Every structure is written in structure tokens, then in C-alpha cells.
Amino acid sequence: MTGSDVLRLDAVGKEYPGPPVTRALSEVTFSVRTGEYVGVVGPSGSGKSTLLNLVGALDRPSEGRIVIDGHDTSTVSDRQLSAVRCRSIGFVFQSFNLVDGLDAVDNVALGLLYAGESTASRRRRAMTALERVGLSHRSDHRPSRLSGGERQRVAIARALVSDPALLLADEPTGNLDTQNGDAVLELFDELHREGATIVLITHDPQVAGRLPRTVAIRDGHVCSDVTAAPTAAEVSA
């Protein structure tokens, strides 16, 4: 279940202009292949968030090269960066970030709003994405009438709806209780089995422990990159 690189970081560094000048990342090199499920772990202040910004095309590196889904984001314009986010990346946030005024299916369809698709096609694909996360029966509910776990599943559907090359989740279980958090992680497992490429950023070693590969960040450097032996389930898949 491996293929070409979805994500490649080559000696990436990031410095924030000061004063004082802050160095958040240096010499980060790793790549993620199609279908991989990678956890990025590290304590707060380790540079995880900066890495998320770079990997998510929300920001550009100060040095080095990042290639996302075949697009070099190191030197492109803000507009092209927006386009990469639009076409190649699906975001899942810690605090869900759904729009209160829209029901579940419209929130999911928002993931295609800036792709220029017709309303009918957006809603159709949104329903399909909701089915994938097992929430098609909640499609007409507003976020305020959904549980935390359900909201995060709607947010995951929103990230999935455009069939992005990379699913990028930032502490997706951070605002959930253990039970709902586990359900969300099981959903990621399932998406991984279906072939999705997932990068999950977390500070929680327990969450990281269940992932096939973990990249650990500390003080702006990659300090370990470990791939676990495939589980029985994965072998059979």
C-alpha cells in the first residue's frame, strides 16, 4: 500500500522574524508516501504547530523545500498556496471549527466551496462523505445539535469531501472525551485502510502509539522516525 511521495520535506527550516528572531524548525527532512498513516508527536513548543503550518500549505518555509502532492510550496504566491490547500489538503482541527449557521451537509459541502463546483455536485459529494463517516442520518442537523464526537466526524467529512491527497489532523481528539476520541481514531484507522494518506499531529503519546509510523519532533528537529511492524489487521488488508 505504498506509492509515490505525497509529501516531501527537504532540509526545511522556519524562522519567525523578530525581534527577537525565533527559530522554530531546522533541518527537517522526511517524506510521506501515498497511503501512509503518520503521527507527528512532540511536546508543546517543539515546533509541531509550525510543521503543521508548513505541511498544510498555510505558510512557507524560510529554507529548504516542501513538495505537497507534486507542488513545491516553498516559493509560490499566496494565491497558489491557497490553491494547494484547496485541491490537495483536507484539514481536521482540534476545535472542529464548523459554521454554526449551516447544517451538517452544508458544512461538509463548504470543503468544496472554493473548488468552484456547482451546488448540486457539492451537496451530492457532501452526502457521500457523510456516509463515509457514518453520519448520513444527521445531515440536516446544525452543529449545535450534534455531540462533540459527531461534530468532529462532520469536520472529518468536510476534510474528505474534496478527495485530498493528504488528510492533515491537528490534535483531532484534543477536545473529546476518551470514548469519542477513540471513535474518531477508529474512523481514521478505517480511512487509512481505505487508502487515505493521513498525517496526525498530537502531543499525546497514547494516540501516537497506535499509529503505524511516528515522527517525533523536539526543539525544532526530527528526533526519531519509527515505523512499527504492521499489525495483523493491516497484513490482512
Add this chain to the structure above:
Amino acid sequence: MTAVAASRLRPADLPALATVGIRTRRMRSALTALGIAIGIGALVAVLGIASSTKAELDARLAALGTNRLEVAPGQSLVGENVTLPPTAAARIRRLPAVTGAAAASRVEAVVRRNPLVPRTNTSGISVNATDLQLLDTVGATVASGRWLDPATARLPAVVLGSTAARRLGIGSPAGRQVLIDDQPFTVIGILAPVPLYASLDSGAFIGFPVAAERFAANGNPNSVFITVQPASIDTVRGLLAATVNPIRPADVKVSRPSDAVAAQRTVSSTLTALLLGLGGVALLVGGIGVANVMVIGVMERRTEIGVRRALGATRRHIRLQFLSEASLLGLGGGLMGVALGAAVTGGYTVVRHVTFSLPPSVVLAGGATALLIGAAAGLSPAARAARLAPADAIRPV
């Protein structure tokens, strides 16, 4: 590297996008729009009322006709009252471009309903000896009965103005008689109200021959009513005084009744300009309200902006969203304001019994102005929203 297909927002999606903020913050949006509505409403009401008033004055001016002149005795240099010669109307008629001239001469006599009414009770009715042409030159019509003719002008027959008939308690002329200085006169007609010369309504009109015979009236006119061809009015006006009294033209007072109405129109337009200024101030305050609410909205909606950027929105898309929202708030307020202004104008026209008039251009300008003010107010907040770095916006502060 392969080029990535740019983010694209379909124009069809803009209405829903522009109303997200308004729909989720209804109370605030309504109050913001109200600020604009009051400003636009004030402007539309001022213009509507001015337009209705002007329409009314124009109608009066049109009815009055700008082709009418009136000659009356003036005052001599030392302040004595002077008279017009009895031949004044005949002389005026000989002028080119004059289409009609009719003299009315005050007769010192008291009209009474019957002998039981004291002689001192004049009821405010003036007796006038008149030319037969009077009816046409003042644009009067007979409500019932008939006007004087060459025969009845020699007989003790009288035509009453509408107010005079009411004061004497005479509803219809059929066989009624009144006393003019103890002499019985037969009422042969009653005039409809004369809109152009309201003073005629309280008059009683008899012929010159009978006035001379019964009351020894001298026939010096108190007024000569004149109609002229519109194009020649200024020429005729200049000739009148010398025609009536070649020796002392300064003793003749020439006036144009429509001038008074025209002056009224000028006064009302000055007042309108003042009120428009006040409405403009209200509108400015409304615009600042929109800007204020948009600034707060952008601060509150940082995360939403971040999420939209993460979903692929470009800076332009974000700017467009907030600019449209502000414009829409302005437009909404503008429509409310136009309705408000139209309602105020309607109320005014009902109370003042004038014709409702609200030019479509005022309605359009009201809506367009509100839209532009909303857009102008949204310009800076929208630019701020677009400038937010997505990485910063996405994290709650």
C-alpha cells in the same frame, strides 16, 4: 512542478456567502441596517415631501397660468390712494397680445338676506360692478344658475361668489332675492370657488349699467384682470402702466399672480436643501455604524476566516465575502429606508391633502447610495480580514 488548479468561487455562491454573517447575527445586523435606514429614510422623506409639495405648487401654477396679469390702483408718491380710469379695461384690450381684460369696480353697498338683518352687518361681502368678460379672465365657473349677460347687466340681478352665497344662506339661485342697500336684487347665479383669486369668492357681482343707475357708481376699477399670450407676457407687462394711465404710470400697480406661488416654491427648495444636509449627517453616522460592526465582525470571526483560508479561499475571496456583507447591510438598510421615507411622505400627503409624488430616481438613488455607503464602510474591515495570515487566524487567540 505541475501547476495546481486555482481556487475558484462561483458567483452563484456569493449571495449565500455574503449572508452567513448576517444570518447568524440577526439582531446586530438588523440594528446596523436600521442606522442606514434612518439616514436614507430621512433623505427620501425630505425629497418625497418636497416633491409632493412642488407637485402641488406646480399644479396650482399650471391652473393659475403664467399668462395672467392684474392691474390695480397703486399709491401716489405722497401716499394718497389713486384710482384707475373707468376706461382702463377698454384701453388694455386694445394692446396686441392681450386676449382678455375685465374690470371689477367696488360698489359701496351692503348686501343683506332680508330687511331684518341690521344694515351694519355686511357679512364681509363686497359688491362689485364687473365686465361680462370677468368669468373667463379669472377662470371662474358657474356652479348653478347663470352669469350676467348684456340684458341682466342692466337689471337688478346679482351673481354671488361661493363664500358670499354660503354666508347669505342661499343654496340655489331659483327665485331668491337679496337686498343691496334696501333694493331687491334677484340672485341669478352662484359661482364655484375661484382657485386663482380666492378674494372673488366673497363677492357679489352686478353689471356696470345697473351699478351706475342704482348706486351712482363712478366705474373706477379696483382691479383689471388680464390674460395675455404667454410669449408676450413681459412685453405686455411693461406696457400696462402707461396704457392705463399715460400721465402718471407710477400710480398703476401691475402684478403677476403666479409670482407668489413661484416664490413659495423657491422657499421650499431652500428648506429642502437644509433638511437634506441633516439627512446626510444621519446617513454618515449610519455608515460609521456599519464600519464599526464590520470591524467587530472580523475580529470575532478570525477562526472562520482561518478555516475558509484552510479550505482554499484566497485573500480575494475573503475580501469579497466581507465587502459583499457590508454592501448588503447597506442595501438592506437602504430598502428599509426607502420604505420608511415613502411611508412618511404618504402620511404627509394624507394629512396635508396633497398629491403623493415620489420620483423613481429618488428611490433608485436611495438604494444605490446605501449600497455604496455599505461598500465604503466595508472596505477597510474586508481588507483587514483578507490580510490575516491563515496560520494565525486558524488558532484561537
